[in-house]
Amino acid sequence: MTATLVAVQVLNGLQLGVLLFLVAAGLTLVFGVMDFINLAHGVQYMLGAYLAVTFYGLTGNFFAALVLALLAALAFGLLLEFVVFRHLYDRDHLDQVLATFGVILFLNEGVRIVWGAAPLSYPIPQLLQGTIPLIDGFGYPIYRVAMIVSGLATAVLLWFLVTRTRVGMLVRAGASNPRMVSALGVDIRRLFMVVFGFGAMLAGFAGVMSGPILSVEPGMGDGVLILAFVVIVIGGIGSIRGAFVAALIIGLVDTLGRSFMTDIFKAFMAPAAANQVGPAIASMLIYLLMAGVLFFRPTGLFPAAGR
C-alpha cells in the first residue's frame, strides 16, 4: 500500500521533472551560449499554452493545436529576439534582467487583454484519456505518462542535436568560448537566433503539454520560471545534461517532500504542530538543496566546460 503510494509519487515527481526540464533546457542554452539572462522565458511557456487554447478553439484537435502552437511559439520567440533581445546581448546582466522583466509585465498584461483574466483550458486528447489503475479507486492518468514519455523523448532528441550535429557542436563551442567561435568565421548572431528560437519553442511545448492538466492563466509562467532557474543553477549553467538531472531531482524532491514531509514530522511531533511545520519545510526543500549545491559545487553539478 505505502509502496504503491511512493511509486505514484515518484511518477508524479518524474512528470514534474520532465516538465521543468523542457523549460529549463531552453533557459540554460540561452544563458550558457549567449550569456543572456532571459527572465521572459516563463512568459514563453505561458504563451505556448495560450496559443494552444486558441488553436484548439479553431481546429478542435489537440495534435493540430500542438503543432500550430509550436510553430507560433517559435515565430514569436524569433520576433521577441529580433525586436527586444538582440539589442541586449552586449549589455550587462542588470540591463538584461530589467528589460526581460519588462517583457514579462508587458506580456502578462497582454494575454489578459487578449484572452481575459479568467483561467482557460482545453481537454486531454481522446487518445490519451483514461487512467492506469494503481491504487484501488485511483488511477494514474495516461496523459501524465505521455508527458513523461514526451519529455524523455525531447531529452534524447536534444542530446542527439547537441552531441551529434554540427549546430550542436557550435552550440557547445559557443557555450565554452563564444569569441573564439566567432573568430573562426561562424555567424554567432545567427547561431544565437537559432538557439533562442529553439529555446522558446521548448518552453512553448512545455506550456502546451501542461494546458490540459493545469489552468491557463496570466502569470502562469512566473512560478515555473523560478523553478527553472533553480534547476539550471543546480545543474550547472549551460549544461543540458545538468538541466536534465537537476530537473528530475527537483521534481522528485519537491513532490516527495510535499507528500511525506508532514507524515515524517507526525512521527515525532503533535499532529497540529506537524501540520504547521511539514508544509513549510516541504516548500523550502528545493531551495535548501540549491543552497547546499551552491556551497559544495558553486558551478553546479555538471558545469559546462570552459566556464
Add this chain to the structure above:
Amino acid sequence: MRKVLTAALVAAGMGVGGAAIAAEPLKIGLMGTLSGPPAVLGQHINDGFKLFVEQQGGKLGGRDVEIFVADDELKPDVALTKVKGLLERDKVDFVAGIVFSNILQAVFRPVTESETFLIGANAGTSTFAGKGCSPYFFSTSWQNDQIHEVMGKYAQDKGFKSAFLLTPNYQAGKDSVAGFKRHFKGEVVDEVYTKLGNLDFSAELAKIAAAKPEVLFTFMPGGMGVNLVKQFKQAGLDKNVTFLSAFTVDETTLPATKDDAVGLFSSSQWTPDLDNPANKAFVSAYEAKYGYVPSLYSSQGYDAAQLINSAVKAVKGDLSDKKAVIAALRKADFASVRGDFKYNTNHFPIQDYYLVKAVKRADGKYATSVVEKVFDDYGDIYAAECSMK
C-alpha cells in the same frame, strides 16, 4: 516662464472652483484585485457594480456617480497607498469592493477612521465581524467562515463519516478548516496544507486515494481550484469521493474546468438560477452586457451598488449627516439578487446559504445551481463580540 505657470495655476484653480459650483458627483472608489491570476474576481465585482450604475443612468440615489477604479495588486502595501490616494486626493464618499481578506485588513482602519463608508463586496474577515467591527463598514457578501460552515453542516447532515481536508497554507485556509469542523463531527482522516499558488495536485490526490475518505472538503480559489478540479476528475477520484468545496467551483473557474466540474458541490448565498425577480433581471442584463455568466462575486458587486443607491436615496443625496447615512445603510432597503437580506448588528448580512452544484445549462454555458438550502437566515458567530447594537 513664471507668468505662464501662474496663469496655468489660476486656470486650474478656476477649473476646480467651477466644478464645485456645479452639483458635485458622488465619488466612489472601487478597489479590487485587477492584476495577476486572481484578477477575474475583481473584474466580476466591478462588472456587477458598474452594471447597476449604468442601469440607473449613471446615477446612484439621484446623484451623478464618478467611479475611481484602483487595483490593489493583491499587495497590502500597494492597497494602503492607493486607498490613501482615494481618501485624500480623490476625496471619495464610499470605498467599495475588496476581494481578499489581507487587503481588507490593510485598508479597513484608514477608511473607517476617516469616517468614509466602506462597502465590502467580498472579503469578510472575522476580526471585523467581531471585536474590530465598525459602524462605517457594511458587507454585501458574507463572513468568511459561513461559506465553509455550509459544507461542514451539509456533510454532517448527510451522515458522512470521514473527510479529507485540503486547503492552501495561509490564514484563510486555516479559517476554512476551522469553519468546516464547526459543524462536521465525523472523522477528519487528514488535513493537508499546500503552498499558496500550487499548480500540481498529483501528490495530494494520491494521498487522498490512499486515505479513502467519503468526502473531500477543499478551498482552492482561482487557478488552484481549476487545476485541482481537472486533476481530481482525471484521476477518476470523483467516482468514490464526494467533492465539497468553497470558492473553488463557481462561474470564475467553470469556463476553464467545464465538464470536469459538472456535478461537483460548492456553497454559496447566490446562484444565477436563484428564483426571484431581481435576480432574473440582473442575470439576463449581465449576460447581455458582458457575454459571460455572472458569479457570486458579480452579484455582490451589484448588491453593493444597490446598497449605496438605497442609502443615498434615503438621505436625499446629502451625505453630511453620517449617522443618518449609517442608519439608511443599516436598513438594506433594496431587492437583493439573493432574496432575503438584512443586516446583523455587526453589519454583516443575515441571509440564506445553499448547497450548489455545477451544471451545464441548455445554452451550453456552465453555471452553479441550487441543490438545497442549508442555512436559513443565518448570521455569523462573531456578531456577539461586536459592540454595536
